[in-house]
Amino acid sequence: MANVLVLGGGFAGVIAAESLAQRLGPGNRISLISRHREFTFFPSLVRLAFGRCGLEDVFFDLIHAMRSQRVELIQAEISHYNPDERYVVIPGGRFEKHVNYDYLVFALGRRLAAERVPGFFEHAHHLLTVGAALKFGEAIKGFHHGHAVIGYCQDARLAVPVYETAFALDRLLRARGERDRVKITIISPEKPGDLLGGAAIFPALQKALNEHGIDFIPDFPVNRVTQMKVWAGNRQRIDYNLLMLIPPFQGTLEARYMGITDSSDYIRVDRHMRVTGAERMYAAGDSVNFPGPKMGHMAVLQGEIAAANLAAEIEGREAEASYDHQLMLVIDEGGKDSIYLHHKLWDEEILDLRQGRFWGWAKQMHARYWPRLHALRPIELAEE
Ligand SMILES: Cc1cc2nc3c(=O)[nH]c(=O)nc-3n(C[C@H](O)[C@H](O)[C@H](O)COP(=O)(O)OP(=O)(O)OC[C@H]3O[C@@H](n4cnc5c(N)ncnc54)[C@H](O)[C@@H]3O)c2cc1C
Numbered sequence: 001m002a003n004v005l006v007l008g009g010g011f012a013g014v015i016a017a018e019s020l021a022q023r024l025g026p027g028n029r030i031s032l033i034s035r036h037r038e039f040t041f042f043p044s045l046v047r048l049a050f051g052r053c054g055l056e057d058v059f060f061d062l063i064h065a066m067r068s069q070r071v072e073l074i075q076a077e078i079s080h081y082n083p084d085e086r087y088v089v090i091p092g093g094r095f096e097k098h099v100n101y102d103y104l105v106f107a108l109g110r111r112l113a114a115e116r117v118p119g120f121f122e123h124a125h126h127l128l129t130v131g132a133a134l135k136f137g138e139a140i141k142g143f144h145h146g147h148a149v150i151g152y153c154q155d156a157r158l159a160v161p162v163y164e165t166a167f168a169l170d171r172l173l174r175a176r177g178e179r180d181r182v183k184i185t186i187i188s189p190e191k192p193g194d195l196l197g198g199a200a201i202f203p204a205l206q207k208a209l210n211e212h213g214i215d216f217i218p219d220f221p222v223n224r225v226t227q228m229k230v231w232a233g234n235r236q237r238i239d240y241n242l243l244m245l246i247p248p249f250q251g252t253l254e255a256r257y258m259g260i261t262d263s264s265d266y267i268r269v270d271r272h273m274r275v276t277g278a279e280r281m282y283a284a285g286d287s288v289n290f291p292g293p294k295m296g297h298m299a300v301l302q303g304e305i306a307a308a309n310l311a312a313e314i315e316g317r318e319a320e321a322s323y324d325h326q327l328m329l330v331i332d333e334g335g336k337d338s339i340y341l342h343h344k345l346w347d348e349e350i351l352d353l354r355q356g357r358f359w360g361w362a363k364q365m366h367a368r369y370w371p372r373l374h375a376l377r378p379i380e381l382a383e384e
Pocket residue numbers: 007008009010011012013033034035036042043044045046076077078079107108109110127128129158160161252254284285286287294295296297298299329330
């Protein structure tokens with residue numbers, strides 16, 4: 001009997017635990033540790049900020065989902081793990097608790113390193129947590145004229161919500177009859193589309209930005225934020241009245257100093273999602289060191305691959321499942337300019353690029369049905 005411990009109740013952890021439960025016999029024990037008892041569906045946070053969906057579309061009941069897969073959920077915050085004696089540490093006042101394991105799946109996501117941009121906490125909005133998205137939503141309600149600056153910092157590995165926010169803001173202001181009083185600018189440390197998998201997407205994106213009257217400023221690596229001004233270097237600055245920025249990302253701290261992370265604290269893995277230089281340990285999701293954007297569909301696939309190879313290891317078989325780093329995204333523009341891109345990142349090959357109303361609709365349908373496919377019930381329903 002194997003004792004498998006999954007760390008993290010996000011896309012990667014939930015799928016890894018679910019898949020392990022389906023692959024391993026009931027004699028094995030699978031537990032999942034997560035800070036919260038809710039699963040958060042992050043891709044819906046832009047819609048939440050703009051009041052186009054509610055909390056019931058974002059928070060899902062992890063306890064029920066794990067129980068239905070016969071996975072034990074432990075709601076706790078872990079501080080680190082001990083690879084030699086195989087336990088993770090849950091700090092608790094004077095006494096820390098140890099949770100033992102035989103095999104470990106690390107899926108704690110990434111850290112928002114906003115402290116790398118002085119003034120970020122004081123002046124910038126972001127929408128990478130539910131609380132921050134709701135706060136940004138309140139700011140939008142009170143914003144009627146001036147300059148809205150929306151963008152991402154260097155090492156922010158997520159561009160989709162930047163574009164979706166700019167499009168949603170444009171539509172909202174038009175509906176309110178206030179569009180001519182507001183200038184909307186997207187700022188990016190790179191050229192347009194770079195974080196979305198390269199130049200191929202740019203013409204489609206540029207067309208959509210033009211139609212919405214949204215300006216784009218590339219090569220603007222934000223290095224500080226002051227009241228009403230966002231800076232790149234010492235001289236380049238843009239005045240703003242409303243600012244939403246995706247902060248730099250970094251790997252989480254729980255695996256630091258264990259010799260398994262790169263210089264940005266991301267965990268080094270091979271194509272089988274095995275952690276390089278560690279035994280009986282797999283990692284998946286935003287926490288791993290693959291280049292390019294960090295996306296939920298990648299976390300799901302990596303969680304699946306980690307589970308397949310871990311089950312094989314437990315059963316004494318060779319690892320067979322191999323990960324291929326592909327980007328598959330939809331930018332929901334709210335109408336006919338929504339974009340779908342499928343890009344093989346390791347082979348630099350565009351597999352598909354489409355534009356049309358269907359893709360925004362498909363993304364919303366996916367958000368509605370994906371949680372249900374994985375036994376994740378909206379929190380409100382679960383409490384009835
Ligand atoms: C606004 C927004 C929009 C997005 N849009 C898209 C999109 O359109 N398409 C797409 O594919 N992706 C999108 N993403 C990205 C996607 O959400 C992430 O890539 C995905 O959530 C990564 O999954 P993960 O399981 O690796 O990490 P997470 O989902 O971050 O999960 C990590 C889990 O670990 C837990 N945890 C962390 N530290 C600890 C600790 N010390 N102790 C215990 N538990 C801990 C957390 O509570 C969480 O449950 C978006 C993200 C955001 C924020």
